[in-house]
Structures are given as structure tokens and as C-alpha cells.
Amino acid sequence: MVMSEMSSFPPPDTHETSFAGFGVAHTMKQEKRDPSSHRTPSQIKKMDRGYNATPNNIKKRGMRNEARRKLAKAGLVSKGDGKDVDHIKPVRSGGSNARSNLRVMSQAKNRAWNKKS
Secondary structure (H helix, E strand, O other), rough: OOOHHHHHOOOHHHEEEEEEOOOOEEEEEOOOOOOOOOOHHHHHHHHHHHHOHHHHHHHHHHHHHOOOOOOOOHHOOOOOOEEEEEEOOOHHHHHOOOOEEEEEEEEEHHOOOOOOO
16 A cells, blocks of 8 residues: 555544535544444533533532542542442432541442442
8 A cells, every 4th residue: 555545544533424415525524432432522522511511410520529539538449449439318318428428339339220238
């Protein structure tokens, strides 16, 4: 393959689709989906600007991060340890980030559909 031919190929994470409609040729770039997700990067960015960026969700995320920081400071959890910080009384039900309302659980147990203590 000649070097000039190689430069005409699109980058590996995108590919172009050409089609003709109404006498005009159009070229669309389609993003490659991440194998771990069913969304493209632009769809993820759009979602982050929408639902995840609402003031209520920003506040909830801040509370979850604060709870994890408290237990990390106490030495009970660390980054990448496979553990979650669980609120005994959920924040959505009026629970707080008080140390007495927090506990460490495995991710599998904390994120299960049928939570049992």
C-alpha cells in the first residue's frame, strides 16, 4: 500500500458513510461506540449536559462524594477497592451524611436489586 493511499483512510474511531439524496452527495461521520457502553461519546456528553447536570442531581452527587471522602479519611475505603459507601437511611428518604448513617458494603451487595442486610 502506498503512503498516499493510507492518508485517505478515516481515523480508526470514526468511519464515513456517503449517500446521495435529491441529487446532492452527503457524507456523515459516524462515531464508534465504546465497547463498554451502548452510547457514542457525543451521546454521553449530551446526557451529561442534561439530566446529570440538574441542580438536584449535582447536590446528590456532592453528598455521595462527601460521604465517601469521610470514610476514606477514616481509612475504611480507598479508590478502586470494590466497596461502596451505603447510607443506612437513604438520602432520598431524608437520610444524612452523618457518620452514624454511613456503612461500607461491597458493590455487589449495595447495588443489588433486592437489598438485604
